[in-house]
Structures are given as structure tokens and as C-alpha cells.
Amino acid sequence: MLKVLIADDEPIMLEGLRFLVDWHKLGFEIYAEALDGEDALQLVEENCPHLIITDIRMPVIDGLALIEKVYTRFPDTKFIVLSGYADFQYAQQAMKFGVSNYLTKPLDETELESAVLAVAEDIRAEEERRALQRSILDRSRAETVSRLLMGDVRKEWVDKARSLLKLHEQSRIRCIYLACSNSEYSEQERVSLFQRLREAVDLNGLTDVSVHPFELGINRSGFILAVDSKESVLTIPLIDQFVSHIRKECGETFTFAISSEVRGVISLSRAYQEALTAEVCKFPSNLPRVYYYQDKIVEESPSIPEVTKTSLIQAINYGNVDAVRTLTLDLFMTLSSSEAWAAANLSTLKLEILQELAQQGADMENWSRRWFASPLPKNVGELKNSLLKEFLEAAEWTAREKGARIDDIVSAAEAYVKQHYQGKLQLQHVAEHLHVNAAHLGQRFKKQRGLAFNEYVHTVRITEAKKLLLRTEMKITEIAHMVGYSDPEQFGAKFKALTGVIPSSYKKG
Template sequence: MGGRQEQYKVLLVDDEPIILRSLKVAIPWEELGLSIAGEARNGEAALRLIEETSPQIVISDIRMPVIDGIALMKELLPRNPKLLFIFISGYGEFEYARDALRLGAFDYLLKPIDHDELTEMLTRARAKLDRQKENEQLMHSVQMLSMLARERMFSEFTLGNPRPLQHLKWLENSELEREYFMAVVRLDDYASLTAKWSSEEKHLWLFAIRNILEEWSLENGALSIFPFYNGEWVLLFPGSLGTVRKELGERLVADIKRYSKLHCSVGISRTTQGIDQLSTVYPLAAKALYRRFYSGEAGVFIEEETPDTGERDIQYPKELELSLIESIRTLNLERMLLLFDEMSCFIEAQALPKELAQRVIIELVVVLYRQFEQLSLHAELSLEGLLGKLQGQGTLSAVINVLKQDFRDWMQEGSRQAARDDGRSVVDKAKRYIEDNYHKDLSIEEVAEVADLSISHFCTLFKQVSGYTFLEFVTHCRMEKAKYILQNSSVKVYQVAPLVGYQDPKYFTQVFKKATGKTPTEYREEVMRVAGEG
């Protein structure tokens, strides 16, 4: 191996010291260009170490107390999608290992560990990391656009500002100075999907689709990919692929269906040139995609490069859109209904033909629907269902009435949901569950599910409201119960451990001493002595 190659860091996670020792000595780490950044005995410690050491590869036992391997991966991958997980599993955990692969693990191997197999796996992992690095260097300028300026760029060009990135002069000579075109990818029936998914499942599915799109982009010559709204991604392609736009779109739809079993539609823009044209081609690709809602069929929709039909002169109600977004964001139902009346007046004043009026309304509805999505107020709403209803209306007033009714229902449901999601009541519910189940092998994932929150949201909210981390509170409950048992019974110390959730009495003694400053035996003796003196 070349001396100039980058050395990647590996974290080892296993609660069996013998496995950690054997991994350290049996794998030719240096020869592979890898170094061991640290080792952890459980998922909680691994979280802290990963924060401190930023490894590129994690080799972890799949089964661990409190935070198991899969929960650890679910917590970390959304924040660090390039992290590669290799899981070690027992023969009885084969289905569990397959779940890990489905959720984004790089690979897994069965116990007893075949060190040659692991070495080969690490060689492949290293090759993948090298490819990622090379790709990052090749597409540096567009990647930087994606990371540093995406939010600013999209918000600016959605507002229609002509040069959203003029302060980033260094991008002028990027790949976008050559001809390119844009594809907007949108999951079909997104509302019905998110109604079925938990918040954690939604996060994982969107992450999985993004992974598929990133791999697909590399293999099919795309310049870059940006997630836009939830359930929607933007891809940029070099103009040289313009003659095969339809085939590209069809391949993309087919591959997403093949790898994720989900259906999507794609809207593709004309070919353009220059970064300042992003603001022009996004609406074109998005409008092509809106034909999905006119046609009622999924598929690939290409913006026709026909002479201007005068649509450019139609004034889009941008101020009205922003006011409606604000009314949804603040759950101001009265204001929202008044603004829909204003929208009706606007369309009448423009004297728009029915087809053009319908296009303006659909654009506005899609934007407002996404606002509900971003606020997670969309459990029962369906964009496809609403657009279908709108198409069936014969008059503008009927269309506005349907809009008012559906958006009113969605907002009222959102208000009820917001009340249900009051932070303190959610945390109280979680604490009660922990207090009732502290003696079991309790995982953070299980309690987050009870609270109906993602793991990361649950961790943040639990700490804010209770002052404890999840593990601190579980440990607190267990220690209080252990003290009660030691004070009020003659149960032997090694028998106390499983009663309060610890299968290993030695580990229980360590935790107890850390919490109280005394071993369980010393604590009991002191309690007896004080009682005798009393």
C-alpha cells in the first residue's frame, strides 16, 4: 500500500473483552491503512467515543444492553451518512443482521469471527471510503454548493431572486458554467406513506432513498444531488446527457422502485447554462412534475422546450403564498381562510383561463402542503387526494371551498397534535414507562417509541425537561430501587443485580459504587449500623 494513502479510523464496540482483544491483534490494521480510534463496551459509550474520535468505520456487536447495535446505527447515520457499520452477530440473530443491512449497514459477519473474512470486508470498506473521497474531490465545487449554500440558494430562488449566490464568486467557474439540466424527483403518494411510517421510519426511508440516489447519480453521470422538500430531491445532469433525458428518468424511476419498492415521478427541465439559471430551471422541472397531478399517472415528465406562450406574464401570488405559509406555521386558522378568499379575488382580477388558474392553484397548494409536511402536521392529509378533488370542481368558488375545507381540517388536526405533543407530558409518560420497566433490558429505542418520537428528538427533549439523559434516569431508577432492597431485605447482593436490570453482579457493583460512593455491601452495613445506633 502506498505511503501517502489516508489512514481511516475504526471504532470497536463489544461487551466481551476477549473479542475486542482478538480483533486488535488478529487483523492487519496497519497494512489495511486503518487505525483503531478506540473501543467501547456498550452503545452508550460508543456514542460518546464516536463524537470524540470521528471514525469512518464502526465494528459492533449487534446485541448490547440499553443501546444495541442497530439503535446505535439509527442514531448516527442520519447525522453521518458516510459512516460504515460492520456488525458481528450470533447464528440466532440472522434476521436481525438482515434488518441491519436493510437499514444501512455495510456488512455483517457471524460468530465465531473469521478474521480473514473480516479483513476482506475491511478491504472493501476501505475501497468504498476511497471512492467517496475521490468523488468528493472531483465534484468539490458542486458539493460545496450543496453543503454551504443549499438552504440559502433554494430559499432565494424559490422567492425568484435573480442572483441568489452572487456573494459566492468562486462558484462562477463550476460545472454549472457548462450546459446542464435539472431533474426533480418526488415520491408518489408521499402522504399515505408518511401516515403509515413512524417518525423514525420516515427518517430512515428518506435517508435510504437519498443513499440510492447518491449511488445512482455516481453511476449515471449526474453532477450533484440535493434533498429539497421531504420526499423530493433535485438532481443536476451535464448537458451532454440531454438527448437521453427520458431514458435517464425512466431508469431512475425503475431503479428506485427496484431498490426501495417505492414509486416516484420525475420532472425534467430544459438544458441551460450558468449557476444563476438554477432559479429558472427549478420551476420548469417542478411544473413538468405537476403534470403528474393532471395526468393522474406516475412517470417521467419533461418540460417542453416550446416558444413562450405568455405564461411568463402571469403574476404569481408570491406575497399571498408567504402570508399563507405564515398562517399555517402559526396555526392561525382565521387568517388562513381570509387569505384563501384573497386568492380567489387575485385569480378573478387576473382573468386567468381555467387551465392557467388551475396551474397557479396547484403550485400554491403543493407549496402549502409541504409546509404542513415540514411541521409534521400531515398524518391524515393527502396531496393526491386534494388535487383529485380540485380537478372535479366546475367553478373557482367550488375550488376555493374545497381548499378551505381540507386545509381547515388539516390545521385543526395539527392543533390537536401539537397539544398532544406537549413536551412535559411526553417526558412524564416516558419516565413512568421507565419506572415500570427499569428491571428489564430497557433500550432507548423502545422508550422513544413509547413517546412516539425519533431517538434524537427524544434524547434532546428528555434531557431538556427532566435534566437527566436517558441512561442517567434509568440508572437513577435502578439505584433507588437497589437501595430500597438493600435497606429493607436480606437479599444477597448478587441477587439484587437482576432485580434492578443488571445481569452481571460485578457491573452492578461498579455502577452502584459510582452512584453512591459505596459498594452495595458497604451501603447495607452502614444502613444497619445507623439503624442500630438509632
């Protein structure tokens, strides 16, 4: 129900307003009444209503002063003014403070009902507009967090982090990764979780700490805690308090994996990798199913050989499916001795591969949801099969994308020839301009267009020469130079080869 306050210095008017219309039917309830503006203002400050219906002439503080004071502090409040004919000038003046309507005394039931319904419609429209704006802003914030977590630190996303998330180079950040044991974890429960988290932040008096949620897949999400501070604020005891508060409110459904405290927005990706590692390796802590990343243990533990990791990422980038299969199987030869560490290392590797795919235009939100939709298998055999399937998927996607890009490059080569046919054109020069291998471009060009690159250049030049022969009085030698031939004899020979006649005969028709 929307709340309405009525203010009038005549008790009979208050009683009349109370019963003149069916307030509940209109979606309102009268929560307070006042006989003067001063009492009305005090009631507003205690509990601001959606709508105030007020007389203009009242003792102590008149209706106009009441409207101005309330509008200054609570600009979303709506007003309906009650006025006698003599007060019409005051009613007009009140309009600049957002008065929705004014009604003349004695009141008419139909007019009051129409005015109240109009206010209700305005309030609903404004709430819908604000909800839409919040939704758009939340989506933009979520995308920004997702991009930064995946290591995309281009200026666009760093700037958005500053403006939307208030994250800066000096921000202190922890990434907290959640795993939910409840397979029926709903969207409403997820929203409730983040509300509880914000409450926990407020209860600890940390009003400067910002909370930014993110989602990685079904029943797996997390949030960023960030604060601008010279001192370390996001301490383990404080995080333990947050977790305890959330569990008290939401139950024992969640596992928490928490990164170390990092500095700066560009460190978000590292914080995310640390949280993934903590979740997989389950480092011990003071609370059950709460795992803090422990850098010292990680440094002393085996990791993926750099040459193996680099080779695998390159094979995926080249779309080499056979090499990806071989390298993935080789990878598990180095990790099979430790199931937990295999999972931890491969979680980080998956993130690096997704970052590479993002550079090629992959939809990171879609890929991350699928690749991190459920926990990695702990059994090494199952883990190997799962990762092999995902890495092959990435290689096949890259191969398709490279094929599509080559098609685009052939079209780009054609466009370049049409713009520069008057000058010296060589395949090597065009390939360098398009940043591709010349031999590969030549092969692809012939396969797609059915003729060699040089023959295509001659075709474009002769086509332009035919236009000049028919439309101008230029000499044949001039036309030859105009379309890119320094030797008129070569021009004549190529013209005849492609048209069946020499240039002079073509010009005569």
C-alpha cells in the first residue's frame, strides 16, 4: 500500500477526506493526519509518505511552506493541494515544487479519486523507470566485473571500474568465490545472500567497503569486496565475521573460497585465480568450509611446466585439434600425482585460455558460465576427460573463427586492390598491409575466388581500362599508365587476353 498523509486545520475536512473515497481500493492507506504544517512536517520526517494532501492556509507552517520544505528533503514525494478560489495564486506557486494537482473546496469525490489515481500511476511509472535503470546499471556492473576477472584490463573496462564500481589503482580487494551445495538454489536466494552480505558490511561499520557480486554458472557465484584505504582493512578476522553473519542468516549452504588481499583493479584476475585455487585445494582455516588462499603453500607446490602450458595455449590459438589432444594428455602426466593440485592448476589454466579466447572475440560470459558451471572433478581420470573436452571445444572454435577471419581477409584484399590498382601491387605488399602470411593469403584467395591474386589484379585493371576507353578521349598509353601498367605493350597483351580484342578495336566498338 502507498502511504498518504492529510493535513488541514479543519477537523471536519480531515474526517471528510478520510471517508470521501475508498483509499484501499485506490492502493493507498492514510497513515497520519495533521492539523497544521508543523505537525505534518514532523510526521513526514519520522516516516515520509508517498503522497501528501494539504490545505494551503494552515497555522504555524502553511501548506506552501510545508510543500517547499518536504520537496527539498524528499523530492520524490507527491502533493495534492486543497485550495479555496481565493488561494488559486498560492496553488499555482506550489506547482513548481512538484504538486501533482490542486482541488478546490468543497471537494468532489470523483475529482479526488481521479487525482489520487493519477498520483498512483505516476509513482508506479517512476518506480518502473528506476527499476529499469537499476537493472541496466547492475548488468553493466556485472559485465565489468566479469571482464576484469577474466583479465580484460583494456582501458574501456578499467574506466568503467572507476565510474561504476569505484575501483581504483589503490583499492584493496578480496575475491570471495561461492559454491552452493543446494542444487535448487534459486535466484531469489542468491539476491538474499548478497543483501545479507551488505548487511554484514554495514553491521561492522565499514560503510566504505563496496560489494560487487558476480556469477560463474549454476549455483556458483561470488563477490568482490573492495575499499580504498592505505591500511589493510579486509582482514581474515573481519571476513570471518562476514561469513558467520551470512551463515547465521542463510544457513550452512555455502562454501567460501577467499583470495588474498590484492591492490588495484588490474589485480582482480589474480584474486579470482587465487579464490579458484583456494576452493579446489581447501586450505584449512578457523571456520568449516571456509578456505583462504595461502601463497606460501602454493609457491612450494608443483605447477604446470611453463613450456607445456605455453604450447597448449598456442595450439588452441591455432585451432590445432590434434596438438591440443596430445598436449592435454601430456599435461596430466605431470599432474597426476596430486589430484587437488591438478584441479587447482587447471582451474587457473582454464582462466588463462578463456582470456586468450576473449582476445579473439569470444563471448566471455557465455564461455565462463559453461566452463565454470560446476566444480572440477576430483578424480584425475574424470578431470582429464572433462578438460580434454573443453580444450578441444576451444580449439575447434578457434579454427572456425580463423576460417571466418580468412574469408574476411580475402574480401579485404579485394577491396585493397580496387582502391590501389593504379599503383604497383604485389601479393607480399597486400599481405603485409593486412598482417597475414602472403603464401597463405595467395592460397586462400585462389581457393575462394577461383583465380590467382595477380590475375585478379589484372582483371580489375582491365575492367577500369574498358570504362576509360569508352568514356574518355585519353590515349591508350595514358590509359595504360592510369590503370597501373608502366609498359603499354604489356597492357595491350593483357587486354587482348581478357577481352579477345586489342584496346584500339575495343574503343572503336
